Amino acid sequence: MEAIWLYQFRLIVIGDSTVGKSCLIRRFTEGRFAQVSDPTVGVDFFSRLVEIEPGKRIKLQIWDTAGQERFRSITRAYYRNSVGGLLLFDITNRRSFQNVHEWLEETKVHVQPYQIVFVLVGHKCDLDTQRQVTRHEAEKLAAAYGMKYIETSARDAINVEKAFTDLTRDIYELVKRGDITIQEGWEGVKSGFVPNVVHSSEEVVKSERRCLC
């Protein structure tokens, strides 16, 4: 079951309370949709393997954060060790879209000196009739911050795989190019194990050595 992977990426999922973060992650990791779910306490953990190219697997460690304000001080602590993130809002909840700025500002403060590759996710797209945020304005906002935009539904399993795998692929490209490197004391990207084969990315190995101190 637990197969061999090339890298391990830590992804963080953030956004307002009740936008559906946990449901999205559960759909992705467990393949099912939980109708009722209790609000997340602090932070929860999930993991799944993603095959980005034939034979090339990435292990995703997904941190599901509580949207509730009272847990903010806990969830903040997790930005730093994440390489990627899904920033969710609920397309039927305008307020959650307006708060996207704040979420980005907050991560910017707490992620230093690292950076997180974010994707903006408009969730609950199955509820199109109740839509309060147009695709166009969401795309505009995403572009302004250099993010991709994707609309998902955990209930109808729309774009859930795509949201995670696209992000994973983008990060993988950055790692391959050496824009993101493995660093001691940073959990965002970790090298995995490949049977009897050297790691494909030389930069990664080099940077690993450099940081041993």
Added chain:
Amino acid sequence: MSDKDDIETEGITEATSILEDENCEPTKNFESVDQSAKSESKSEPVASTRKRPESKPSSDLETSDVLPVQISQAAGKETVSKDVPQTGWGYWGSWGKSLLSSASATVATVGQGISNVIEKAETSLGIPSPSEISSEVQYATGETNAKENENPSPMSGPFGVFSTISTAVQSTGKSVISGGLDALEFIGKKTMDVIAEGDPGFKRTKGLMNRTSTLSQVLREAKEKEELWTANEVTMETDKKTHYGLLFDEFQGLSHLEALEMLSRESEIKVKSILNSLSGEELETLKFELEQLKEAFSLAEFCEEEEEEKKGDEDFTREITELFSQLHVSSKPEKLTRARNTACEWIRTPLAKPLEEKEEGKKQLEAEKIEQINNNSIEDIHAFAIRSLAELTACSIELFHKTAALVLHGRKQEVTAIERSRALSQMTVVLCKELSSLSKEFTTCLTTAGVKEKADVLNPLITAVFLEASNSASYIQDAFQLLLPVLEISLIENKTELPEA
């Protein structure tokens, strides 16, 4: 200033009270005893709750726990009866403890300790001479010794490590808590090591303790080594199924442990700074209250209720749910109880089935089928046992993590920190007992299923189940101790910020 001094002194006592445990051992383990450490360890045994309960009880329990030799000597003492194997496999809880206390002993007498532990573990398990393992251990510890000596520690010698810790406590002004925790984690690490060495299957986790790090780091490292090993040498599914570390991580135990450590560390820093900001009577009152809280964390009940008769199936669920409700936090222990009930059902199924079938159909075919089931089972049982232990431990740690988050950031409750601590302490006891009884049931299954197996096939599997159960109990107890700073800060906040919503 004065309170800073206090902290430092306590820090030393903390470290040395662990040393004290070793002083209970025969002197043959002490070629040279650091003079200062010795004199300090003579100071009265402060209720240092940062330690595991194993090292806390009075010295006669301690001694009987530590060395096999002494157990036979002290056969008359009542504590011994707990140690003497009753089922043929021994009372795991006690040898779990002996592993731990010997583990701390090993810190001082690196060479002998480990082999003693293994001898002890193996004897109580009824397993033949561990000479092979011992020689291997000697080799391994030689390695560690060398590595330790490389450290430019100002105080080398038998107490090198702990003196370093207490020095660190002094020089950096680190509080009791961190000093104690370091020691605790070190012991945990040592335990890991001991266990790794004791089980030939875990050889690859050797050298775990070479770095000073937190428990979750140690576990993570061990897991990564398992991964590496699995990747390089074994691709068989069956083998992967029995890697406790991998499974523990799969159930997100490591992540929750890490998260809990984070909350614990933050709280610890806050408590420290609050204590530093207080003085006079205010400080004394708070210190007194914190002391009471620590007492609630001492797991004293662990020893007292050991000989309780077996409880029914629903009792665990009821007990845990009841205790959890006493915490007044907004989450429920359902995941844990579900995991535990699944394990219990599984245990019962393979045992019950063949019996029923035997009664109903007397055909030869049926009998062969049963045989088949039993033959397949021994590895399956082992794999399932390890998996269940890993899952239960991960769930328990998750529960502690959630509790910490809710205690820190939940809504105000009509429950004091002390009440919560007592409930948590009780819960830890219940969890550890459950692990103990589960491991017994699993090994009974193994024995039944493997009745025709040779001892050298069956025994390692049984040993592994007991070792991992003991391991699991230590993780849970470590995680429990991480809650202390969290409840300390909650106590302080309830006191000072009552009007706040």
